Amino acid sequence: MSKFHVSTTVNGDTVEYLCDPRETLLDCLRDKLNLTGAKEGCGTGDCGACSVSVDGRLVCSCLMLGVEAEGKQIETVEGIADGDVLHPLQKKFIEHAALQCGICTPGILVAAKSLLEKNPNPTEEEARYWLAGNLCRCTGYDKIIRAVMETAEELREAS
Amino acid sequence: MDYHSPASFAEASALAANATGITRFLAGGTDVLVQLRSELVTPDTLIDLKKIDGVSDINSNADGSWTLGVAATGAEMSEHAELGRDWPGVVEAMDLIGSTQVQGRATLTGNLCNGSPAADSVPAMVAAGVSVTVTGPEGDREVAVEDIPTGPGKTSLAKGELISAVHIPARGENGGDAYLRFIPRTEMDIAVVGVGVNLRLDGDTVTEARVSLGAVAPTVLLVEDCAKAIIGSTLDDAALDALAAAASAACNPIDDKRGTIAFRTEVAGVLAKRAAKIAYARAKGEQA
Numbered sequence: 463m464s465k466f467h468v469s470t471t472v473n474g475d476t477v478e479y480l481c482d483p484r485e486t487l488l489d490c491l492r493d494k495l496n497l498t499g500a501k502e503g504c505g506t507g508d509c510g511a512c513s514v515s516v517d518g519r520l521v522c523s524c525l526m527l528g529v530e531a532e533g534k535q536i537e538t539v540e541g542i543a544d545g546d547v548l549h550p551l552q553k554k555f556i557e558h559a560a561l562q563c564g565i566c567t568p569g570i571l572v573a574a575k576s577l578l579e580k581n582p583n584p585t586e587e588e589a590r591y592w593l594a595g596n597l598c599r600c601t602g603y604d605k606i607i608r609a610v611m612e613t614a615e616e617l618r619e620a621s
Numbered sequence: 622m623d624y625h626s627p628a629s630f631a632e633a634s635a636l637a638a639n640a641t642g643i644t645r646f647l648a649g650g651t652d653v654l655v656q657l658r659s660e661l662v663t664p665d666t667l668i669d670l671k672k673i674d675g676v677s678d679i680n681s682n683a684d685g686s687w688t689l690g691v692a693a694t695g696a697e698m699s700e701h702a703e704l705g706r707d708w709p710g711v712v713e714a715m716d717l718i719g720s721t722q723v724q725g726r727a728t729l730t731g732n733l734c735n736g737s738p739a740a741d742s743v744p745a746m747v748a749a750g751v752s753v754t755v756t757g758p759e760g761d762r763e764v765a766v767e768d769i770p771t772g773p774g775k776t777s778l779a780k781g782e783l784i785s786a787v788h789i790p791a792r793g794e795n796g797g798d799a800y801l802r803f804i805p806r807t808e809m810d811i812a813v814v815g816v817g818v819n820l821r822l823d824g825d826t827v828t829e830a831r832v833s834l835g836a837v838a839p840t841v842l843l844v845e846d847c848a849k850a851i852i853g854s855t856l857d858d859a860a861l862d863a864l865a866a867a868a869s870a871a872c873n874p875i876d877d878k879r880g881t882i883a884f885r886t887e888v889a890g891v892l893a894k895r896a897a898k899i900a901y902a903r904a905k906g907e908q909a
Contacts, residue, residue, distance in 0.1 A: 466624065483624030483667065484657065506655045507723055508809075519696060521725040525654045527647075529624055530669065573721065594808045595720020 470531040472497065473541030481528040488512045490528035491538060499539035499568040503597070510596035513569035514538050520576040522595075539568035542575060551575055551613045560609040562600035570596045574610045582618055586611060622664055626672040630756040630785040633668050638758045638781030640666040646783050647671070648692045649726035651719065652735040670783075679704060685791030691731075691784055695724040708789055709903060710798030710817060710896075714745030717802060720809060730784045733766060736774040739812040739836035743770070745800040747833035747843050748817030750790050757782035767833070770840040796821040797903025799896045802835070803888050805879065812836040813880035816868065816892040818900040825855040827901070832864070832893060837872040837885050844871040847893060856901045864897055865890030 465480040472495060479494040491497045491514070503509035505524050512523040515537040542549045551574055554560070561567045570593060577584060577592045584592065589610050590603070598606060623640075627633040637644045642665030645653050656662040670676055676690040679701050687704060695715045698704060705712045718727055718741050730753070732742045746766045753769065755762050758781045769776050769784075778784070798819035804810035815835030820827050832847035846867035854860030874885040 484622050486654065486658070505658050507651055507719065510720060510722055513722055516725075519694075519725040520722050522722040524658070525651050525723070525726055527624075527650070527654070527669075530647075530650075530671070576721075591808065592721050595722045 466529045468529055468532050470534050470536060472536045473538060479528070483527060483529050485528045486524050487514070487516075487526040487528050487531050487536075488523035490531065491523060491536075494528075497538050497540050500572075501565050501568060503565065503569075508595075508597070509566070509569075510573060510593075511566050511569040513572045513596065515572060515576055518579075520573055537572070539572050542571055549575070550616055551578070551610070554609040554613045554616070555606075558605045558609040558612070560601060560605040566596060566598040566600075570598065570606060574606075574613070577610070578614055578617060582614060582621075584611075584614060589614075623666045624669065625666065626669040629673060630670075630783065633670060633673070633783055634756050634758055634781050636666065636668055637783065642666065644668065644780075646734070648676075648731045649694060649728040650731075651723050651727045652731060668783075682791075685793065687789040689729060689787040689789065691786065692728055693787075695719075695727045696721075698729075699724070704789075707792040708749055708798055710800040710819065710900065711742070711745045711749050711751070711789065714800035714802075714815075714817065715742045717741045717800075729787050733769055734776055734778070734784060736770050736772070736776050737811075738770070738773055738838060738840055739815065740841065741800070741802055741812055741815055741835065743841040744815045744817035744833035744835040745798065746787075746789075746817075747841055748800070748819040748831045749798055750819065750831060752788045753784045754786040754788070755782050756785040761785070763788075767841065767843045772839045793821065795823070795904050796829075797900040797905075799899035799903065801892045801896045801899070803880075803892060811879075814874075814885050814888045814892055815841075816889065816896045818893065818896040820851065820897070820900050820904055822901070822904045827851045827854055827856060827860075832868065832897070834868060834871060834889055834893075837874040837889050839873075842871055844868060846871065851897060856897060861894045861897065865894050868893035 501511040503511035507522045507525040514523045644666045645664040647669040676692040678690045680688045732740045751766045800817045802812040802815040817833040819831045821829040830848040834842045850863035850867045869890040872886040876882045
């Protein structure tokens with residue numbers, strides 16, 4: 463079976479990989495590019511642990527083929543911090559202990575960042591609906607939502 | 622599995638017509654990839670339509686109608702204020718499907734071709750009178766949405782045929798549409814009953830109506846008796862009761878843990894009334 467050569471941009475870096483057309487973007491990120499931040503939870507688009515942004519649009523990387531990434535701009539959790547400086551969302555998640563086991567956290571950070579880029583002033587209800595596709599079995603969500611709402615407030619004050 | 626990304630629908634059709642084994646078209650992929658990964662359906666040929674020009678466009682036409690590309694996503698529809706003003710029911714139905722992440726990929730055409738009787742966007746499209754262009758080896762034909770599904774997971778599309786565009790009619794004056802579904806939770810679930818209503822008024826009187834039911838039969842239904850129950854009325858209680866009775870009478874649902882036959886039949890009537898009231902208010906120009 464022939465493999466496809468894919469050239470794409472991940473967190474601002476041009477990257478290339480060879481993939482089987484059955485491999486998902488998630489497989490390619492983790493196994494070919496060693497970007498293991500995105501997690502496979504369900505593999506069926508239900509849990510959001512594999513969330514990434516593709517051309518500015520939040521998607522499940524398990525529901526997209528690696529070969530479809532050709533020429534796209536992809537952002538993963540690895541690109542959220544600026545070097546050693548954590549993104550305000552990451553700081554707030556630590557401050558609020560908005561994670562326990564941490565498996566869902568990369569996906570939630572990517573999804574929450576995407577929310578705040580589209581809507582800097584979300585209501586709690588909007589934030590909860592936006593993140594409804596990110597399942598967390600540890601926290602009960604409350605700390606996550608508080609961290610997101612406080613980050614939104616902080617970013618609004620800073621801008 | 623062979624992967625192709627043709628540059629035109631004619632080329633996509635030719636690829637599918639000449640393929641052997643199982644062929645799947647890839648638009649949003651939110652159903653195709655799940656079936657692929659769970660090994661329910663492993664296509665021999667996968668034809669990605671997203672490299673075709675204009676396939677993600679949402680265009681308003683001079684006559685007030687709309688043409689949507691087959692890869693236009695739910696998120697793009699929800700962000701399109703004008704489309705939402707014309708056809709709030711269609712847009713809301715699409716928006717009910719899955720999470721934010723799924724909305725970033727999922728499409729009307731994929732929802733239709735997946736062939737689920739519980740597909741949320743399909744009753745809304747049927748009520749709205751949406752049609753699709755089907756491209757095949759013999760050329761293009763226009764098909765009403767209600768004529769695409771033929772049973773769970775099955776469509777009327779022949780080998781080599783695929784949907785190449787979605788056409789939503791002009792909204793016109795004094796019209797409104799709505800879609801409601803019942804699910805056992807508040808978000809991220811599959812319809813137990815879905816109802817789409819689209820109507821037009823002359824003053825307070827309903828002059829045109831289309832009512833569609835989802836998840837209560839092997840395919841989404843266009844129920845003429847429901848339309849007859851409210852056409853000529855002012856949507857008074859008697860008309861609403863007749864509508865509910867017609868909706869319940871049209872049901873031929875499955876019985877499962879998510880909803881019994883009796884429950885689905887009852888709820889179809891209740892939702893038909895509620896959706897009709899919303900569509901009526903919208904046709905009157907009220908926010909609903």
